Amino acid sequence: MGNEETEIQTASTENENLIEIKGLHKSFNHNVILNGVDLKVKKGENVVVLGKSGAGKSVLIKCLVGLVEPDEGQVFVFGKEISTLNYKDLNETRIKIGFLFQNAALYDSMTVRENLDFPLKHHNRNLSREEREKIIIKELEDVGLKDSIDKMPSELSGGMSKRIGLARTLILKPDIMLYDEPTTGLDTATSKEISALILEMQKKNNISSIIITHDMTCAKTTADRIVMLKEGKIIAEGSYEELQHSDDEWIKSFFD
Amino acid sequence: MEAIEEQHNFKSYLKKKFTGTGDSIFFAARFFKEVFRGRFQWQEFLNQCYMIGYKSVPLIGLTGFIMGLVLTLQSRPSLAEFGAESLLPGMVSNSLVIEIGPVITALICAGNIGSRIGAELGSMKVTEQIDAMEVSAINPYKYLVVTRVLATTFMIPVLVIYTDAIGFFGGYVAMNIHSDISFFHFFSAALAKVYFTDIIPALTKSVFFGFAIGIIGCYKGYRVTGGTESVGRAANSAVVAASLAVFVIDMIAVQITDLFQKHG
Ligand SMILES: Nc1ncnc2c1ncn2[C@@H]1O[C@H](COP(=O)(O)OP(=O)(O)O)[C@@H](O)[C@H]1O
Ligand SMILES: [Mg+2]
Numbered sequence: 001m002g003n004e005e006t007e008i009q010t011a012s013t014e015n016e017n018l019i020e021i022k023g024l025h026k027s028f029n030h031n032v033i034l035n036g037v038d039l040k041v042k043k044g045e046n047v048v049v050l051g052k053s054g055a056g057k058s059v060l061i062k063c064l065v066g067l068v069e070p071d072e073g074q075v076f077v078f079g080k081e082i083s084t085l086n087y088k089d090l091n092e093t094r095i096k097i098g099f100l101f102q103n104a105a106l107y108d109s110m111t112v113r114e115n116l117d118f119p120l121k122h123h124n125r126n127l128s129r130e131e132r133e134k135i136i137i138k139e140l141e142d143v144g145l146k147d148s149i150d151k152m153p154s155e156l157s158g159g160m161s162k163r164i165g166l167a168r169t170l171i172l173k174p175d176i177m178l179y180d181e182p183t184t185g186l187d188t189a190t191s192k193e194i195s196a197l198i199l200e201m202q203k204k205n206n207i208s209s210i211i212i213t214h215d216m217t218c219a220k221t222t223a224d225r226i227v228m229l230k231e232g233k234i235i236a237e238g239s240y241e242e243l244q245h246s247d248d249e250w251i252k253s254f255f256d
Numbered sequence: 257m258e259a260i261e262e263q264h265n266f267k268s269y270l271k272k273k274f275t276g277t278g279d280s281i282f283f284a285a286r287f288f289k290e291v292f293r294g295r296f297q298w299q300e301f302l303n304q305c306y307m308i309g310y311k312s313v314p315l316i317g318l319t320g321f322i323m324g325l326v327l328t329l330q331s332r333p334s335l336a337e338f339g340a341e342s343l344l345p346g347m348v349s350n351s352l353v354i355e356i357g358p359v360i361t362a363l364i365c366a367g368n369i370g371s372r373i374g375a376e377l378g379s380m381k382v383t384e385q386i387d388a389m390e391v392s393a394i395n396p397y398k399y400l401v402v403t404r405v406l407a408t409t410f411m412i413p414v415l416v417i418y419t420d421a422i423g424f425f426g427g428y429v430a431m432n433i434h435s436d437i438s439f440f441h442f443f444s445a446a447l448a449k450v451y452f453t454d455i456i457p458a459l460t461k462s463v464f465f466g467f468a469i470g471i472i473g474c475y476k477g478y479r480v481t482g483g484t485e486s487v488g489r490a491a492n493s494a495v496v497a498a499s500l501a502v503f504v505i506d507m508i509a510v511q512i513t514d515l516f517q518k519h520g
Contacts, residue, residue, distance in 0.1 A: 065391045091393035105388035107380075119392040172392065 018043050018078060018176055018208045019064065025072035025232075026059055033059050035232030036073070041176075041208050046199075048211045048219045050254055051229035057212040058102070060229070061178045064210075065097055066090050077176065095123060098174035098207075102181045104165030106153040113149045116140070116168050123172060139167040143197060159190035163197070170201060177202070177209040183218045195221040216255060228254075283475045287405055290398045297403050304407035308369055312415055316364055320419035323356050324348065324426025332434065341435075345442050346449030348427040349420075353450050357420040358458050359506055362465035365412055366498035370473040373404055374494030377477025378487035386478070401478070405470035412466030413459050453517075461509040468501040 019041040026034040033056035041047050051057050062068040063075050066082050075082045077093055085093065106115050116136045120127070127135075140146045143163040153161060162182060169177065182198060183191035195218040202209055202222075211222050219226060220240050227237040228251060236243060236251055244255045328348050335341050377400060380386050389396040428442045476494035480486050 062387075067387055067390060087395075091395075094391050094393040097391070099388070099391040101384045101388055103383060105384040107385055107388075108383070109376075119394065122392075122394050169392075 016040075016042060017076075019210070020076040021060075021063075021073070022076075023073035024060070024063060024070050024075065026056070026063065026068065026070055032232055034063075034070075037229070037232070037234055039227060039234060041210060043208055044202075044206050046202055046209045046211060046222050046224045048213060048223035048226045049229055050214065050219065050226055051212075053214070055229050056232060057229055058180055061099070061180060061210055061212060064176075064178060065094055065099055095172055096175045098169035098172065098177045100162070100165050100169055100177070100179045100182055102184065104153075104161040106156075106161055106164055106168070108153045110153075111149070112140070112145075112151050112153070112156075112164055115153070115164060116171055119168065120171050135171065139171050140164075142170070142201070143167045159186050159194065162186070162194055166194075166197065166201070170205070173205070175207060177207050179209060179211040179213075181212055181214070183213060183215045188217075191215055191218060192221070194218070198222050214254070279479070280475055283478070284471050286397060287402060287471060290395070291402050291406070294395070294398060297399055300399060300403040301407055304404050305411050307372075308365070308407055308411040309415070311372070312365055312368055313418070315368065316361055316415055316419050317422050319360055319364060320357070320422035321426040321429075323360055323419075324352060324423035324428075325430045326426075327351060327356065327423075328427040328430035329433070332430075342445070344431065345427065345437075345445035349424060349446035350449050350454065352420050352423040352427070354454050354458055355506075357423060358416050358462045358465065359502065361416045361419045362412060362462065362469065362502040363499055365408070365415065365465075366469050366502055367495050369408060370469050370494045370498035371491040373408075373470065373473030374476040375487055375491035377401075377474055378480035378490040379484070381478060381480045382482065382484060382487060401471075401474040404474055405467060408470030408473075409463055409466040412469065413462040416459065416462045457509060457513045457516075461505060464505045464509070465502050468505060469498045472498045472501060 017040045019039070021037055021039040024034050024037040025032075037060060039047070039060075049057050049060065059068055063070050064077055064082065066085075070083060077097065080089070080093060082090065082093070106112075107118065110118065113133075113136060116139060117132055120132050120135060124132070137146060137149070140149060143166055145160060145163050145167070148156065148160060148164070153164070156164065166182075177198075179198065183194050186194065195215075198209070198211065198218075199222050201207065209222075211218070213219055223240055225237060226240060226243055227234050228243070229235075230250065236246065236248065238246075243251055246252055328344060331347055332341070332344060335344055335347070377386070380400070386396045386400070389399065424443065424446055427446065428437075428439060431437050431442055473494045476490045476497065480490045
């Protein structure tokens with residue numbers, strides 16, 4: 001009986017909000033970083049989070065995958081509250097969430113092929129080596145780096161690392177993508193390419209995403225909706241155009 | 257006012273110390289929980305065993321040879337005084353097997369392997385590779401820590417046997433500087449003085465040395481926060497802590513063996 005009820009509940013949340021954050025608080029050594037964040041992300045929606053460096057943007061998305069434990073508040077992903085899951089259930093949820101780290105976080109002792117193969121073979125034990133190779137090549141083709149398959153991460157440029165990181169994340173076919181500053185540290189042209197790639201992948205696989213950035217071109221390209229994080233709270237949200245014409249000096253400062 | 261502040265500082269210092277110790281015990285305890293859970297990573301384990309062997313064999317071999325040689329040369333005059341030169345091979349083999357072999361091997365590995373593991377995991381931590389593993393639903397403790405700790409626990413005793421063997425050979429070379437003794441003669445004299453009751457405690461403590469080196473290296477690496485400069489510090493403190501652990505384990509081991517020999 002109770003079981004049925006929760007199933008219905010899960011189904012209905014899936015139609016609406018894949019991610020729902022309610023009253024999230026987080027402090028590190030008495031430094032309040034997040035002070036009551038509320039945020040919802042619908043299926044297929046791209047939400048950009050803007051905020052100054054050190055505002056707690058990375059902490060926010062780390063709470064979604066259980067890398068950071070919230071002090072207070074609730075985080076629902078696919079209708080499940082993350083902090084209540086046991087390790088096994090948490091991992092089942094994590095498989096469906098892709099996380100692109102700020103510096104791509106490629107495993108530097110492995111080649112590009114092994115980097116992509118690592119999650120793939122862990123979670124798809126029934127696939128043969130040839131089948132996995134095919135998937136890896138296809139994923140690399142999607143990000144335009146098939147030729148780098150035998151390279152080591154140290155031989156890749158920043159932009160290439162980001163693409164490989166993206167390919168490695170997408171290989172598990174996530175429903176949600178979390179991007180931590182995907183274009184920071186890249187030149188303008190490469191930034192544009194990465195932004196376009198994010199949008200393309202989102203359209204192709206109907207992925208919901210949270211994109212953290214200070215790069216306004218990236219925000220403009222990718223955002224369905226922008227939220228602004230300041231002093232641990234979401235202080236404004238809206239489309240790019242709406243926020244651009246805001247009266248608030250602080251908000252406008254991002255768009256200069 | 258100042259006194260209160262000082263007291264507060266002291267309290268937070270104590271708290272830090274204790275949570276630090278608690279952390280490390282928890283970290284080590286987790287090993288026993290994870291080691292039996294899920295699929296064992298054979299490939300990574302064998303890879304680590306290979307790395308440990310490959311990195312340490314030349315250095316440990318050279319050290320073992322020199323220890324055997326020096327030990328023999330230095331013990332010779334005192335034994336010769338009593339006309340007991342024939343006891344020399346047995347005495348050398350005895351000290352090698354019981355003490356010198358395990359401790360020298362463990363100390364070199366604490367430096368060599370402890371620092372490598374600390375630096376490797378530390379840099380994986382600061383570049384978020386460990387987090388990346390975690391969010392792709394692969395247990396990094398199981399994949400990185402369990403394999404490395406098992407590899408050191410298994411490989412240190414193996415390396416100890418190797419050090420002992422090379423040390424014997426060093427002793428043989430030293431014997432031949434002063435007298436002519438056949439290879440066979442030396443080894444039968446040496447092995448005659450090595451008893452089963454010496455080998456078992458020596459290898460047992462080597463297992464603990466290996467475990468300590470592995471777990472300390474992993475703990476120091478795993479705990480790194482902040483920038484790349486903390487990686488170097490972690491590697492360094494892994495070496496210090498692992499070397500210290502080797503001496504402490506050695507001291508405990510000698511007490512236990514002593515107890516058994518008294519009563520047994
Ligand atoms: N694990 C942690 N321990 C202590 N402080 C942390 C930790 N993670 C983040 N912080 C602090 O939280 C603040 C916000 O960090 P972060 O979310 O990375 O900011 P950003 O918005 O630039 O991504 C920073 O001041 C950082 O020092
Ligand atoms: Mg950040």
